[in-house]
Amino acid sequence: MVKWTEKERSTISAVWEKINIDETGPHIMARVLIVYPWTERYFGSFGDIFTVAAVLNNPKVAAHGKVVLTALDRAVRNMDDIKGVYASLSRLHYEKLHVDPDSFRLLADCITISFACKLRSSLDPQTQATWQKFLSAVVDAMSSQYY
Amino acid sequence: MLSKKEKALIAEIWESLSPVAEDIGSDALLRMFASFPGTKTYFSHLDISPNSSHLRTHGKKIVLAIADGAKDISQLTVSLAPLQTLHAYQLRIDPTNFKLFSQCMLVTLACHLGEDFTPIAHAAMDKYLSAFAAVLAEKYR
Numbered sequence: 001m002v003k004w005t006e007k008e009r010s011t012i013s014a015v016w017e018k019i020n021i022d023e024t025g026p027h028i029m030a031r032v033l034i035v036y037p038w039t040e041r042y043f044g045s046f047g048d049i050f051t052v053a054a055v056l057n058n059p060k061v062a063a064h065g066k067v068v069l070t071a072l073d074r075a076v077r078n079m080d081d082i083k084g085v086y087a088s089l090s091r092l093h094y095e096k097l098h099v100d101p102d103s104f105r106l107l108a109d110c111i112t113i114s115f116a117c118k119l120r121s122s123l124d125p126q127t128q129a130t131w132q133k134f135l136s137a138v139v140d141a142m143s144s145q146y147y
Numbered sequence: 148m149l150s151k152k153e154k155a156l157i158a159e160i161w162e163s164l165s166p167v168a169e170d171i172g173s174d175a176l177l178r179m180f181a182s183f184p185g186t187k188t189y190f191s192h193l194d195i196s197p198n199s200s201h202l203r204t205h206g207k208k209i210v211l212a213i214a215d216g217a218k219d220i221s222q223l224t225v226s227l228a229p230l231q232t233l234h235a236y237q238l239r240i241d242p243t244n245f246k247l248f249s250q251c252m253l254v255t256l257a258c259h260l261g262e263d264f265t266p267i268a269h270a271a272m273d274k275y276l277s278a279f280a281a282v283l284a285e286k287y288r
Contacts, residue, residue, distance in 0.1 A: 112254060113253055116258045117258075118261075123254070125180075125181040126181050128254055
């Protein structure tokens, strides 16, 4: 279990509070598909995701972004049991969806950068470091049921 | 692989950031030191506290080298030759750290450019920084 200081908890909550899931979720998913196009392999049922314009206008991409951030919300509200929060999702991504766990790291990087575009100078170096520590825990938890 | 459009976009972005090279460079370094404390081990001979003149000078050097490479990306192996030698034989920085710095540079760019750091710009920049890092490490072995 990851240990969090009070300062880290409040930093993570402060970042999260500034994020609107409906607005930012779609951006994140679009970003990962555009910056790391090989992740398209997991989204065969999404229709056209093969050009930047198609990705940016695809409603299924947008919807999935909101799903991802909604799950992240559960982790923010249960920081002492992130593994527990993600156990069944991890199992699902391994057994049914067959997702390379490295993809979670790519998505985490896109989350950080999307947030940086929105939060700008309020995502200062120390805040970024703390937020990335949180996302590392999430990525670890998403990988935990792969065996 | 970088398209013509991407190369032009990358050159344009770095051109516009060159006047603030010190700010961009020191910000990226500070982010890297905060997120990846192991990287500080390469800087024991410098004062890397926020706003120190060492940090700003060093940050500026790095950004100007990246900006210079962006002017003609197809010639990276030529333009980076001296830096390749420096990094391989003197600095001997483990190349994994280039990835860490690149990631922090992307965050710096996102914070600086805001919504202008579009997914297209992000993709192009990520590719460029990866190529830059790969060329930088070419003489290591």
